[in-house]
Amino acid sequence: TNDRDRASFMDTLPFEYPCFGLGDYRESAFKIMDANGMSTCDLRYVSHKMYEGKPKLEGLPATFATEESGCSTLEITMYDKYADIEVVLIYTAFDKLDVITRSAVITNKSEKPFKITRALSACVDFDTDKMDMITLNGSWARERAVERCRLHHGKQLVDSCRGESSHQNNPFVALCDNNADEDKGEVFGFNFVYSGNFYAQAEVTQHKKTRFLMGINPLDFEWLLEKGESFACPEVVMVHSDEGIGKMSRTFHDLYRNNLIRGEYKDKRRPILINNWEATYFNFDTDKLIDIAKEASKLGIEMLVMDDGWFGHRDSDNSSLGDWFVYEKKLKGGLKYLVDEVNKLGMKFGIWFEPEMISPDSELYKAHPDWAIQIKGRPLTLCREQYVLDYSRKEVRDHVYGMMKKILDSANIEYIKWDMNRQLSEVGNEVFPPERQREIWHRYVLGVYEMQERLLTDFPDLLLENCAGGGSRFDAGMLYYSPQIWTSDDTDAIERCRIQYGTSMVYPASSISAHVSASPNHQTGRLTPFETRGNVAMAGAFGYELDLTKLTDEERALVRKQVAQYHAYYDIIQNGDLYRLVSPFENDVCCAWEYVSADRSEALLTFVVTKCRVGFTTFIRLRGLDPEKRYQDVETGRIYSGDTLMNVGVNLSRYWKDSESLICYFREVTE
């Protein structure tokens, strides 16, 4: 007969955690190598339980419940009776947000060890293939460009196998209706709370359905599970929006501000900082830093951050990583003297470390050449003249931590920029047995998390800012430890419009570290007005990164104005709702975005001319306002109804010049 049912395998059915080897030929979430060399596993439902709250994932960053944001958890226990493997799928739904988080814990219940060769965190089988896939791709200094394409048959993958979440692909995917836009349409957003190798794939199947998978990249991943041991898969955050891409982003922002970012600076106002990197690069000493700090304090800047070059004998990026002691030639009088002088000016002091790295030209390397990640007998690839320290090993972490703690104990240091300037290669060490070598990728990331947790435990008031050659580790894993992340090494205001716009798909303004730098810009050579540099940097965790001692009087006045604006607009930008109005990826003349306060009584519009065309005209329509309310443009005094602002817009047609910009603040008028 022509009854194909007898021949149809499991790949017509939706699965929550599909296993390899059972006749579901789509990509699977779980695969093993058991003691007999077999890769098949058949996980079947055993039981489930539901409870209030959310469990912790040991050693991993994850979202958490608070008193205000209740949540409930469903745990489904699955079991393979042949290999004696248990997998618990963990789902948490947040009460007030359209969010479900997922993870899984795998336990070896048998007497024999087995290897996990694939352990993804989430699988969603959609009943349609009519979706677009939005991803954030880029490269160094060009991170998180928004890309959108229609799903098609076969597999569409974004991933990283660089040991970090990467400049190249962010661990984020949105699947949305073909006609979804910022305001309408159904959108499913997925973000991985992890900072290493990841995998995110949409697969359109023969039956025009879509399987989406996200988790640790199975490429070069293995994990040996001995009897009784468990493995926790990092969390995937899943957001649903039926009001377009904008609502998806606002949900991520709310969740991350309230239920991921922790610590002292979760709610506390972040200090405006001056970082000396683009001001001096390696060419600084105590006097130069104090000169910059003096100028900064007069202008209302609140913290000096001493960047790369203060340790070992570091005069360029060719040496000293791993030698975390003061370079006396530069810091005459020592670190404490410098910090005290800066504190006397009423400013905080912050410092740069790159704790995961080791320079061949360092005392640390002379003493412990085997501490670099490496494969014995093979040449090691240098990148920026440095190797990566083997953070999978506790003794390595302990040693580096000891050096860092000594520095932090020696002076009143209130901020750390934790940098990471290369990707991993030749991954291996001489310590682990062959069957555990492939664990190093993940153990490395767990080691980074453990170090940052230790820092925050010992120094609970510390403001930590993560950074990875700019924005190579801008992910939700890092946000659990540091409330702000250096967004990109490209500080050009026009380039930043794109980078920050893309970053805002998932991550809130308060996490997007952004600085006013010099013009011409050091990366692009572009000239931009000082106002525009301020207006763009204000859409993030705000600071400066240029030689303040060289500013003109006019520029100094502008810094004062920007500092005042930053304080005035702090709440609306850091805690308000973001509306992306004009995309720099779709419009080649301008871009615009807006923040609205929770009670819809205030709105802040930023408009930037990214590439001027003479005679171009535009009205910018605001969003998220109350149509019934009346709002005043505080600068011009003009009053509009919310309805007019949202349906007619603000007339911004005028003779704009390249790179000019505008911030308009609207406040509700009641009388």
Ligand code: DGJ
């Ligand atoms: C890369 C960072 O992104 C920069 O801001 C700066 O800290 C340099 N590293 C220092 O080497």
